[in-house]
Amino acid sequence: MTASTPERTGKVATYCYQCVAGPDLLKVKVEDGVATAIEPNFDAQGVHPADGRVCVKAFGLIQKAYNPNRVLAPMKRTNPKKGKDEDPGFVEITWDEALDLVAEKLTKVRAEGLLDRAGYPRLAASFGGGGTPTAYMGTFPAFLSAWGPVDLSFGSGQGVKCYHSEHLYGELWHRAFIVCPDTPRTRYIVSFGSNIEASGGVCGVWRHANARVEQGVKRVQIEPHLSVTGGCSAEWVPIKPKTDAAFMHAMIYVLIHENDRERLDVPFLKHMTASGYLVGPNGYYLRDPDTRKPLVWDLTQGKAVPFDTPGNDPALDGRFTASGIEVGPDEAIFRHDGVEVATSFQMLLDHERTFTPEWAETICEVPAATIRRVANEYLDHAEVGATIEIEGRTLPFRPVAVTLGKTVNNGWGGYDCCWARTLLACLVGALDVPGGTIGTAVRLNRPANDRQSSAKPGLDGFMDYPWNPTDKENWISRPQIRNANRTLVPLVANSAWSAALGPTHLAWMQQRHRFENFPEPTQPDVWFFYRTNPVISFWDTPAIADVVAKFPFVVAFAYTHDETNHFADVLLPDCTDLESLQMIRIGGTKYVEQFWDHQGFALRQPAVPAQGEARDFTWIATELARRSGILEKYNQAINRGAAGVPLKGPNYDFTLDPATPHSVETIWDASCRAASAELTEGEEDHGLDWWQEHGFRTIDYPRLQWFLYPHLVDNNMRFELPYQERIFRIGQELGNRLHESGIDWWDRQLLEYQPLPVFHDFSALIKSAVLSNLGGREEDYPFWLLTARSMQYSWGGNVSLQMVREISQNIKGHRGVIMNAGRAAELGIEDGDLVEVRSPLRETRGRVVLLQGIRPDTLLMIGQFDHWITPYAKGFEMPSMNSLVPMLMDLTDATGSAADIVPVSIKRIGGAQ
Numbered sequence: 043m044t045a046s047t048p049e050r051t052g053k054v055a056t057y058c059y060q061c062v063a064g065p066d067l068l069k070v071k072v073e074d075g076v077a078t079a080i081e082p083n084f085d086a087q088g089v090h091p092a093d094g095r096v097c098v099k100a101f102g103l104i105q106k107a108y109n110p111n112r113v114l115a116p117m118k119r120t121n122p123k124k125g126k127d128e129d130p131g132f133v134e135i136t137w138d139e140a141l142d143l144v145a146e147k148l149t150k151v152r153a154e155g156l157l158d159r160a161g162y163p164r165l166a167a168s169f170g171g172g173g174t175p176t177a178y179m180g181t182f183p184a185f186l187s188a189w190g191p192v193d194l195s196f197g198s199g200q201g202v203k204c205y206h207s208e209h210l211y212g213e214l215w216h217r218a219f220i221v222c223p224d225t226p227r228t229r230y231i232v233s234f235g236s237n238i239e240a241s242g243g244v245c246g247v248w249r250h251a252n253a254r255v256e257q258g259v260k261r262v263q264i265e266p267h268l269s270v271t272g273g274c275s276a277e278w279v280p281i282k283p284k285t286d287a288a289f290m291h292a293m294i295y296v297l298i299h300e301n302d303r304e305r306l307d308v309p310f311l312k313h314m315t316a317s318g319y320l321v322g323p324n325g326y327y328l329r330d331p332d333t334r335k336p337l338v339w340d341l342t343q344g345k346a347v348p349f350d351t352p353g354n355d356p357a358l359d360g361r362f363t364a365s366g367i368e369v370g371p372d373e374a375i376f377r378h379d380g381v382e383v384a385t386s387f388q389m390l391l392d393h394e395r396t397f398t399p400e401w402a403e404t405i406c407e408v409p410a411a412t413i414r415r416v417a418n419e420y421l422d423h424a425e426v427g428a429t430i431e432i433e434g435r436t437l438p439f440r441p442v443a444v445t446l447g448k449t450v451n452n453g454w455g456g457y458d459c460c461w462a463r464t465l466l467a468c469l470v471g472a473l474d475v476p477g478g479t480i481g482t483a484v485r486l487n488r489p490a491n492d493r494q495s496s497a498k499p500g501l502d503g504f505m506d507y508p509w510n511p512t513d514k515e516n517w518i519s520r521p522q523i524r525n526a527n528r529t530l531v532p533l534v535a536n537s538a539w540s541a542a543l544g545p546t547h548l549a550w551m552q553q554r555h556r557f558e559n560f561p562e563p564t565q566p567d568v569w570f571f572y573r574t575n576p577v578i579s580f581w582d583t584p585a586i587a588d589v590v591a592k593f594p595f596v597v598a599f600a601y602t603h604d605e606t607n608h609f610a611d612v613l614l615p616d617c618t619d620l621e622s623l624q625m626i627r628i629g630g631t632k633y634v635e636q637f638w639d640h641q642g643f644a645l646r647q648p649a650v651p652a653q654g655e656a657r658d659f660t661w662i663a664t665e666l667a668r669r670s671g672i673l674e675k676y677n678q679a680i681n682r683g684a685a686g687v688p689l690k691g692p693n694y695d696f697t698l699d700p701a702t703p704h705s706v707e708t709i710w711d712a713s714c715r716a717a718s719a720e721l722t723e724g725e726e727d728h729g730l731d732w733w734q735e736h737g738f739r740t741i742d743y744p745r746l747q748w749f750l751y752p753h754l755v756d757n758n759m760r761f762e763l764p765y766q767e768r769i770f771r772i773g774q775e776l777g778n779r780l781h782e783s784g785i786d787w788w789d790r791q792l793l794e795y796q797p798l799p800v801f802h803d804f805s806a807l808i809k810s811a812v813l814s815n816l817g818g819r820e821e822d823y824p825f826w827l828l829t830a831r832s833m834q835y836s837w838g839g840n841v842s843l844q845m846v847r848e849i850s851q852n853i854k855g856h857r858g859v860i861m862n863a864g865r866a867a868e869l870g871i872e873d874g875d876l877v878e879v880r881s882p883l884r885e886t887r888g889r890v891v892l893l894q895g896i897r898p899d900t901l902l903m904i905g906q907f908d909h910w911i912t913p914y915a916k917g918f919e920m921p922s923m924n925s926l927v928p929m930l931m932d933l934t935d936a937t938g939s940a941a942d943i944v945p946v947s948i949k950r951i952g953g954a955q
């Protein structure tokens with residue numbers, strides 16, 4: 043019996059990482075080689091944040107393995123014509139034929155050069171939902187690393203539709219790719235559309251349930267429709283879509299203009315933020331001419347001094363007369379001799395002066411009294427001045443947090459909301475301290491497995507940040523990949539994640555029309571994709587289908603037939619979750635609610651034999667590397683740790699001979715040994731057998747590491763808030779570069795580079811952008827169409843499972859278009875009626891689900907359905923918003939994202955079934 047062909051009876055420990063809220067640990071019950079049940083892994087009690095439990099989706103894994111509709115042999119297309127209505131004519135071929143077919147293309151690409159005439163990689167690849175495919179694709183990352191430049195430009199919505207602004211600004215301000223309340227300690231959560239009870243996975247549900255029981259946390263859910271999260275919150279506030287920034291500005295107003303300054307965390311503002319930094323007349327910090335250090339107004343000496351002058355007491359409010367220089371864009375220097383300057387905090391006070399709750403009410407349609415009360419409750423719960431001891435260190439204790447859902451923090455308004463959220467934490471000293479709003483992981487900064495050490499001292503007392511260059515000499519004028527991420531978005535940095543976090547819709551858009559004064563939008567010669575279905579998940583899905591249909595050579599790792607692999611040339615069936623081997627890191631702090639007191643590794647292993655001809659991804663990657671002539675580099679990449687575990691450390695070496703191909707078991711056995719050694723400083727070298735029996739192994743992870751605050755204190759760093767001097771300067775420089783190149787189609791995005799976000803009615807802005815681009819009158823589209831998560835579904839990844847469907851049918855909203863019952867009555871629409879929902883782009887149809895818990899001006903379609911190929915799901919008749927949402931430059935924000943929202947109309951076209 044080898045690891046990849048088990049015929050066992052018993053329980054097999056493995057992990058689930060079907061959604062970003064994982065990974066979680068589980069056991070598979072196996073009888074005579076057949077998986078019969080999924081169970082929690084209670085060996086992880088006290089180790090895993092939900093004590094070894096899994097969510098409902100994990101229970102679908104059995105049906106996933108035995109899904110009768112799987113693609114179970116390699117296939118090639120026989121119909122050269124590609125189109126939605128063209129039968130691809132897939133025929134089964136052998137693995138040898140399939141791999142040779144792909145390798146032949148790859149070899150040709152290598153011979154012609156890795157980059158094409160436009161400078162873009164000839165090989166492109168796309169992976170789906172939030173990076174989770176990495177936990178299933180074995181050593182394929184080592185293949186990509188060995189290959190050289192690969193274009194990860196073409197997205198499926200992960201990134202641009204996701205927690206996008208939060209990923210970028212969060213990493214800038216507090217190394218927070220995503221944020222989370224310190225759930226086990228917090229007492230008050232203001233959630234703007236963070237649907238944590240559906241999207242937070244098993245750890246989210248478990249930790250929030252405990253927080254309600256154990257510390258009586260009050261959660262206020264602010265969102266246009268009553269999600270399951272709203273349903274189990276203390277309060278639901280039905281806000282008008284995309285007006286959250288107004289609500290948050292008003293909260294800031296209440297805190298800074300309606301409450302005594304002493305109720306805020308003044309020492310935190312003075313010493314842990316840039317509130318005291320003086321701002322000159324051009325909007326840049328006033329600096330010491332010699333050291334270029336920003337100046338503060340020292341109240342003890344009554345003069346301007348560099349911010350880090352020992353013992354200084356910076357003024358928070360006020361205007362002063364001082365001298366120094368401002369450093370503007372492209373090294374422009376403004377010299378001042380006795381000029382009026384204001385503290386950054388004073389700039390904030392002035393900026394927020396008009397944002398009263400009464401003003402916000404006119405924008406977001408929430409009563410001023412509610413906004414004021416929520417702001418004051420937030421302040422009341424903040425316990426400014428309180429401390430708590432964590433592992434022997436006394437830290438501030440601020441049990442209040444603000445969280446944002448995906449539609450709030452991407453597209454227009456994303457900057458404002460992320461800024462306001464982070465600032466609301468700063469005002470009461472609740473940023474990255476116990477009880478407060480804390481960051482989880484880093485993806486753009488390095489090293490990726492340690493937030494603390496990724497926060498290195500940079501200029502001006504802030505953390506350093508890996509901006510993409512905007513100076514004349516170094517600006518990347520020719521995009522390196524088709525979504526032009528590093529050219530257009532300085533904030534997207536340059537890590538392995540930066541391509542997927544670029545403006546991925548620009549890659550698709552450019553395939554349809556060329557952007558002025560930009561490189562020729564060539565097609566990739568070869569496109570690989572895995573665990574993603576952009577023809578369902580992205581915006582304007584029929585347009586995506588058209589683009590994919592024209593790609594010259596498409597290789598799909600295929601589970602079932604689906605809407606994207608319908609256009610593929612070759613289908614490669616990979617072993618799924620319960621059939622293959624892989625080791626990943628677990629623990630530490632990670633995605634939404636994964637906060638562990640442990641860290642280590644977990645093994646995924648075959649609980650059942652591979653079905654049909656499906657092959658372990660690691661085997662496929664090795665074969666592709668071998669056949670395309672990059673085996674040696676591939677093995678070296680594995681040795682370096684590209685597949686998850688570096689095989690060599692200070693006191694151990696399990697590296698593989700780079701010259702020969704290795705079996706799947708050999709590769710993961712070496713990974714197991716290296717993981718054991720890494721965790722024990724070389725003491726242990728347990729191999730695959732040990733890990734197959736135990737499933738995971740961890741060591742302690744210090745809880746102090748959950749919080750960035752102590753690390754900043756120890757290293758004399760502070761948070762870069764409230765004033766965004768760097769963003770302002772970088773925006774000016776980027777504008778200079780683009781205009782020098784004759785590019786003016788990014789001008790709207792440039793306007794967002796403001797030191798303090800300039801308020802717009804984003805709801806109105808989005809509507810006018812759609813109407814002005816596509817035509818139509820405002821009064822014809824009186825509804826907002828939104829989307830939301832479902833706990834049962836991981837995107838469209840498990841739509842083909844009957845069990846998942848069955849459970850979801852017991853949850854409101856999974857039958858069609860959610861609409862307000864009162865509004866429906868006015869329009870003569872009844873529950874179950876067939877309706878047409880139309881945006882200026884297109885129309886779709888579905889059945890109406892009437893609820894009280896949604897605003898009268900809002901419609902909502904859960905998840906991403908609308909399948910027309912995926913077996914089983916194609917029979918759901920569930921509409922999706924994706925065919926109705928255009929990809930538009932005018933909807934794209936400065937970070938390159940846009941939001942899942944579109945103005946629509948609704949019309950009854952038939953009665954209930």
Ligand SMILES: Nc1nc2c(c(=O)[nH]1)N[C@H]1C(S)=C(S)[C@@H](COP(=O)(O)OP(=O)(O)OC[C@H]3O[C@@H](n4cnc5c(=O)[nH]c(N)nc54)[C@H](O)[C@@H]3O)O[C@H]1N2
Nearest residue numbers: 170171198199200573574575579599600601829837838839
């Ligand atoms: N309407 C709407 N659209 C959305 C969103 C929304 O909320 N509403 N959310 C957006 C966001 S935030 C994201 S991150 C994206 C995510 O969207 P995607 O990245 O496209 O992810 P999935 O929908 O999970 O991709 C599913 C595909 O993976 C295949 N698959 C599943 N398991 C396996 C396997 O084991 N092997 C192989 N080879 N394939 C497998 C499935 O068959 C399916 O075709 O969606 C975006 N789109």
Ligand SMILES: Nc1nc2c(c(=O)[nH]1)N[C@H]1C(S)=C(S)[C@@H](COP(=O)(O)OP(=O)(O)OC[C@H]3O[C@@H](n4cnc5c(=O)[nH]c(N)nc54)[C@H](O)[C@@H]3O)O[C@H]1N2
Nearest residue numbers: 235236237241265269283284447448449830831833836837
């Ligand atoms: N079970 C499960 N969990 C998942 C995923 C999954 O597919 N399934 N996907 C993961 C991924 S990739 C992501 S990006 C996250 C997304 O996680 P969330 O952002 O928490 O999830 P959604 O349900 O998509 O968020 C939609 C909520 O925002 C509200 N909303 C929409 N527009 C607005 C608005 O303008 N203002 C306000 N205040 N609220 C608004 C909707 O009413 C809805 O309740 O979930 C992750 N977790």
Ligand code: SF4
Nearest residue numbers: 058061064097243244
């Ligand atoms: S939350 Fe559920 S689907 Fe997501 S990784 Fe955990 S068990 Fe799997």
Ligand SMILES: [Mo]
Nearest residue numbers: 172200204205
């Ligand atoms: Mo996402």
